[in-house]
Amino acid sequence: MQGSQIHKEIWIDECHKGVRYGMKGRILLNEESEFQRITIIESHRYGKGLLLDGCWMTAEQQEKHYHECLVHPALCGAKAIQRVLVIGGGDGGTARECLMHKELATLDLVEIDPKVVEVCKKYLPSIGGSAWEDPRLKLHISDGVSWVSKCKVNSYDVILVDSSDPSGPAEGLFNETFLRNCRRILNTGGVFAMQSESPESFLQIHLDTVKLLRKVFNYADPLYGSVPMYPSGWWSWTFAAMEGHHYQNPLKKRADAISPQCKIWSEKWQKGAFEAMPAFIERALV
Amino acid sequence: MQGSQIHKEIWIDECHKGVRYGMKGRILLNEESEFQRITIIESHRYGKGLLLDGCWMTAEQQEKHYHECLVHPALCGAKAIQRVLVIGGGDGGTARECLMHKELATLDLVEIDPKVVEVCKKYLPSIGGSAWEDPRLKLHISDGVSWVSKCKVNSYDVILVDSSDPSGPAEGLFNETFLRNCRRILNTGGVFAMQSESPESFLQIHLDTVKLLRKVFNYADPLYGSVPMYPSGWWSWTFAAMEGHHYQNPLKKRADAISPQCKIWSEKWQKGAFEAMPAFIERALV
Numbered sequence: 001m002q003g004s005q006i007h008k009e010i011w012i013d014e015c016h017k018g019v020r021y022g023m024k025g026r027i028l029l030n031e032e033s034e035f036q037r038i039t040i041i042e043s044h045r046y047g048k049g050l051l052l053d054g055c056w057m058t059a060e061q062q063e064k065h066y067h068e069c070l071v072h073p074a075l076c077g078a079k080a081i082q083r084v085l086v087i088g089g090g091d092g093g094t095a096r097e098c099l100m101h102k103e104l105a106t107l108d109l110v111e112i113d114p115k116v117v118e119v120c121k122k123y124l125p126s127i128g129g130s131a132w133e134d135p136r137l138k139l140h141i142s143d144g145v146s147w148v149s150k151c152k153v154n155s156y157d158v159i160l161v162d163s164s165d166p167s168g169p170a171e172g173l174f175n176e177t178f179l180r181n182c183r184r185i186l187n188t189g190g191v192f193a194m195q196s197e198s199p200e201s202f203l204q205i206h207l208d209t210v211k212l213l214r215k216v217f218n219y220a221d222p223l224y225g226s227v228p229m230y231p232s233g234w235w236s237w238t239f240a241a242m243e244g245h246h247y248q249n250p251l252k253k254r255a256d257a258i259s260p261q262c263k264i265w266s267e268k269w270q271k272g273a274f275e276a277m278p279a280f281i282e283r284a285l286v
Numbered sequence: 287m288q289g290s291q292i293h294k295e296i297w298i299d300e301c302h303k304g305v306r307y308g309m310k311g312r313i314l315l316n317e318e319s320e321f322q323r324i325t326i327i328e329s330h331r332y333g334k335g336l337l338l339d340g341c342w343m344t345a346e347q348q349e350k351h352y353h354e355c356l357v358h359p360a361l362c363g364a365k366a367i368q369r370v371l372v373i374g375g376g377d378g379g380t381a382r383e384c385l386m387h388k389e390l391a392t393l394d395l396v397e398i399d400p401k402v403v404e405v406c407k408k409y410l411p412s413i414g415g416s417a418w419e420d421p422r423l424k425l426h427i428s429d430g431v432s433w434v435s436k437c438k439v440n441s442y443d444v445i446l447v448d449s450s451d452p453s454g455p456a457e458g459l460f461n462e463t464f465l466r467n468c469r470r471i472l473n474t475g476g477v478f479a480m481q482s483e484s485p486e487s488f489l490q491i492h493l494d495t496v497k498l499l500r501k502v503f504n505y506a507d508p509l510y511g512s513v514p515m516y517p518s519g520w521w522s523w524t525f526a527a528m529e530g531h532h533y534q535n536p537l538k539k540r541a542d543a544i545s546p547q548c549k550i551w552s553e554k555w556q557k558g559a560f561e562a563m564p565a566f567i568e569r570a571l572v
Contacts, residue, residue, distance in 0.1 A: 011306060018310040018330030019514070020297060025304075044304030200514060225562075226512065226520035228305070228486060233519020234512035259565070266565040275558025276511075278550040 012041050014056050016201055016231040021056065023049065023229070028123060033115035035169045040123045046229070048124055050091060052116070052164055056229040063093045063127050065227045068265040069273070070160060070193055070237050071097035072258065073223060075104075076250035076270075077239070079189025080157040082106065087144035087173065089162035090116035092128020098160070099134050100258050107137050108156075112169050114141045145172040148181040155185040161194035166205060174209060179216045183242065191247045196222055196238040199281050201231035207284050213240040221245060222281075223273045225264065248274055298327050300342050302487055302517040307342065309335065309515070314409060319401035321455045326409045332515070334410055336377060338402070338450050342515040349379045349413050351513045354551040355559070356446060356479055356523050357383035358544065359509060361390075362536035362556075363525075365475025366443040368392070373430035373459065375448035376402035378414020384446070385420050386544050393423050394442075398455050400427045431458040434467040441471040447480035452491060460495060465502045469528065477533045482508055482524040485567050487517035493570050499526040507531060508567075509559045511550065534560055 013022035025043035032038075039051040047060030058066065071094055075081050082105040086094050090111035098107055111117055117139065121132060131137055140147070144161070159182050163170035172178055173194070182192050196209040199222075206222070213220035217240035227235040239247035248271075255267050277285075299308035311329035318324075325337040333346030344352065357380055361367050368391040372380050376397035384393055397403055403425065407418060417423055426433070430447070445468050449456035458464055459480070468478050482495040485508075492508070499506035503526035513521040525533035534557075541553050563571075 013306075013308070020299075020306075020308045020310075022299070022306045022308070023304060024306075046305075200512070224512075224558075226486070226510075226518070228518040228520060232512070232514040234514060262565050264564040264566070266563075266568060268568065269562055269564055272510075272558040272561025272563070276555055276562050277558070278555055279545070279548050279552040280550070282552060282554065 012039075012051070014051070014054060014231070019231070021229060021231070021233075023059075025049070029119060033113050035113045038115055038119055040119060049229070050120065050124060053168055055164060057164065058091050058093060058124070058127060059229060060124060060126055062227070062229055063091070064263040065225065066195070066235070067093040067097045068262050069223065069225045070094060070162060070195060072262070072265045073237075073239055073247050073250070073270055074158050074160060074191040074193040075101050076254045077247035078158045078191040079246070080187065083156045083187075084108070084158045084160070085110065085156045086160045086162055087147070088112075088164070088170065089160070091120040091124060092117075092131050094160055094162040095137055096127070096129045096131040099131050099136060100261060101254060102257065103254070104136060108140060109137060110140045110142050110144050110147045112141070112143050117141070145175075145178050148178060148185055151181075151185040153184060154187045157187045157190050159186055159190070159192045163195060165197065165202070174205070176212060176216065179212060183216055186242070189243065189246070190241065192217060192240045193237060193247070196236045198230060198232045198234050199224065199236055199278060200234045206236055207281070210238050210285060213238050216240070218242050219245050221248065221274055222277065223270070224276050225273050298325075298337070300337070300340060300517070305517070307515060307517070307519075309345075311335070315405065319399050321399045324401055324405055326405060335515070336406065336410060339454055341450060343450065344377050344379060344410070344413060345515060346410060346412055348513070348515055349377070350549040351511065352481070352521070353379040353383045354548050355509065355511045356380060356448060356481060358548070358551045359523070359525055359533050359536070359556055360444050360446060360477040360479040361387050362540045362544075363533035364444045364477040365532070366473065369442045369473075370394070370444045370446070371396065371442045372446045372448055373433070374450070374456065375446070377406040377410060378417050380446055380448040381423055382413070382415045382417040385417050385422060386547060387540060388543065389540070390422060394426060395423060396426045396428050396430050396433045398427070398429050403427070431461075431464050434464060434471055437467075437471040439470060440473045443473045443476050445472055445476070445478045449481060451483065451488070460491070462498060462502065465498060469502055472528070475529065475532070476527065478503060478526045479523060479533070482522045484516060484518045484520050485510065485522055485564065486520045492522055493567070496524050496571060499524050502526070504528050505531050507534065507560055508563065509556070510562050511559050
């Protein structure tokens with residue numbers, strides 16, 4: 001991220017491998033937490049936005065591109081969805097989308113950095129929305145890697161990893177030990193999902209993640225969509241399960257209940273987004 | 287586009303509604319033609335690239351994201367593909383993809399700006415590739431709007447519009463009179479296709495284009511993909527036909543012949559890319 005002046009209108013960019021994506025706006029907050037640099041901006045185009053360590057995370061008018069795609073294939077496809085674990089996601093957007101599902105009884109939100117939650121509640125309240133007051137939400141300030149290592153077998157029906165790139169605090173979330181623990185604590189018929197980077201800007205991480213999930217869970221498939229603020233704008237989320245591809249088959253009752261409130265996600269969109277694997281990825285995953 | 291210095295390494299950006307996408311590189315050429323400003327850069331990330339009037343058009347390492355998506359759904363789905371018309375596309379990439387199809391007998395490439403062709407042949411020869419020497423290619427320096435108004439009924443089996451945004455020289459290509467002429471000169475069983483802008487950055491133009499094509503041709507469907515250098519990175523191409531959705535059904539023989547050389551396009555990818563219509567577009571097109 002470039003631009004360190006507070007209040008002045010400037011371009012705020014994330015630079016990646018000789019390419020940059022920038023928004024014009026004012027920096028409202030720019031400080032170091034125990035884990036990372038946290039920046040809040042007020043942009044012209046997408047409302048208030050969050051960067052961590054200079055990388056775009058979310059913005060008020062663009063967050064649904066990411067959150068709906070991570071949440072609904074998992075929550076519509078799992079056999080049960082009473083007990084959900086979200087690792088990361090301190091902005092509250094993933095929790096908000098999960099809590100749209102009435103069957104959900106308990107959501108453990110495990111975020112490592114309390115400052116992210118504090119800052120997002122203050123500056124980006126619309127992203128968490130009513131999730132922060134929902135009695136089903138339990139916020140735990142804790143390391144996700146450690147959390148899953150301590151859970152009992154069959155603790156959760158759905159596990160969602162809503163992390164930043166695999167460097168800094170999120171590094172351990174792309175790791176086999178962590179994923180094996182996720183499998184161990186996932187209920188029969190459950191679904192695991194994680195953001196799995198860009199097939200363009202992070203090709204090797206993307207491929208390694210899909211292959212590792214297939215090895216650990218038996219079944220795993222990436223879904224492709226668009227998050228303009230992320231490197232290349234072309235993003236992926238990978239869904240995994242132990243018994244089959246049930247994340248690809250939304251239960252009609254659950255889908256019908258949330259569809260009217262979704263901006264991107266629909267049953268039709270999801271079907272296409274799983275199928276739209278570019279030829280170079282298909283060859284690399286054989 | 288910012289940055290007017292020749293040879294120095296700088297960020298070259300396209301700015302759009304308070305957002306910018308930039309590549310680091312050197313400007314190799316920056317001059318005005320009769321129609322527009324033409325800029326060639328040497329980028330770190332994607333090789334040499336072309337901007338017209340400060341907007342990213344193509345780059346050596348990213349051009350297949352665009353060209354394969356415009357060409358192959360049309361060329362694999364049309365009843366016949368002997369006679370193809372390409373309007374715009376002076377970089378040669380669309381022509382190159384078309385000429386991969388052996389059944390193609392004549393390709394009329396109608397580009398308004400001779401300087402674009404000259405500059406692309408010199409700086410971006412890999413994009414046109416062997417197309418420039420292919421005896422099936424006939425290059426016509428002419429206005430596409432005027433060209434189609436003079437053609438006879440049933441002149442072409444496939445018509446592809448490979449244009450820039452609908453301002454400047456491309457404006458008339460998003461217009462009903464032009465499209466009605468395209469329909470008039472398209473053979474029975476033929477397919478028409480055009481780039482139809484970003485569902486995110488040019489939402490209204492995208493919707494208007496799809497609706498207009500449905501009105502003019504009877505059948506029209508957008509396909510969604512990723513071109514990182516274009517505004518938002520989320521792009522669309524719309525395919526139209528008079529008798530049905532045959533652009534959605536690739537002929538196996540043609541698809542099998544080109545698949546090994548494609549980076550993005552495959553039958554599977556195409557099926558998904560037509561289906562992956564975001565919910566907000568689906569609602570707006572009802």
